[in-house]
Every structure is written in C-alpha cells, then in structure tokens.
Amino acid sequence: MFANDCSHASGWDKVNGVERCRDCGTRRFTDYGALRPPGPAPAVTPSPADARRADRTAAIVISRTKWHISRWGLRDAALWSAA
Incomplete structure (x- = not known):
C-alpha cells in the first residue's frame, strides 16, 4: 500500500519522537529531538x-x-x- 492511498486507519507506532504508520510505513516527526543529532548543539x-x-x-x-x-x-x- 502506498502512502498516498493509505488512510492510516491501523494506527501509529511511536518511538523516540517518530511515529510510523503500521500499514504503509509513513513517518511523522512529532518531537524536534527526533531531528537533532545526539549531544549538545555546536557553538558557532x-x-x-x-x-x-x-x-x-x-x-x-x-x-x-x-x-x-x-x-x-x-x-x-x-x-x-x-x-
């Protein structure tokens, strides 16, 4: 099943700020922490x-x-x- 056709009716699995559709595998980032690399932010x-x-x-x-x-x-x- 493609993400364009999926209604995401079976729900979402959430791990470390990332939700994934159980049917099509579409990912949603619900926390900014999921997009940041580990460790402190570099000082520029x-x-x-x-x-x-x-x-x-x-x-x-x-x-x-x-x-x-x-x-x-x-x-x-x-x-x-x-x-």
Whole structure:
C-alpha cells in the first residue's frame, strides 16, 4: 500500500519522537529531538578576524549608500554590492 492511498486507519507506532504508520510505513516527526543529532548543539562563534572583517564590510556598504537610510528602513537607497 502506498502512502498516498493509505488512510492510516491501523494506527501509529511511536518511538523516540517518530511515529510510523503500521500499514504503509509513513513517518511523522512529532518531537524536534527526533531531528537533532545526539549531544549538545555546536557553538558557532566567528573568529575575531572574521568578526572584524564582517563589521568593516558592513560599514563600507552603509557608507556607500546612494541616498538616505532612515530609521524606518531604506528610502531610495541603492546599496553597493560587496561581491
């Protein structure tokens, strides 16, 4: 039986946040933990050199705007592309 034709009437088996249809084998993830790898989440911290480079690039892009940037967002601004 294919998942498209299955009404999942026979029920679901639940193990570790994953439910599986007893008829067709369709899986449903009911907990985010089922999608995460085991162990703590890795800490993503840029190196000081990368952080300085990103700040400098942002400052250059902002300084090269053609028009005014207001506190409400960009107004007629044409940003220079860093790429």
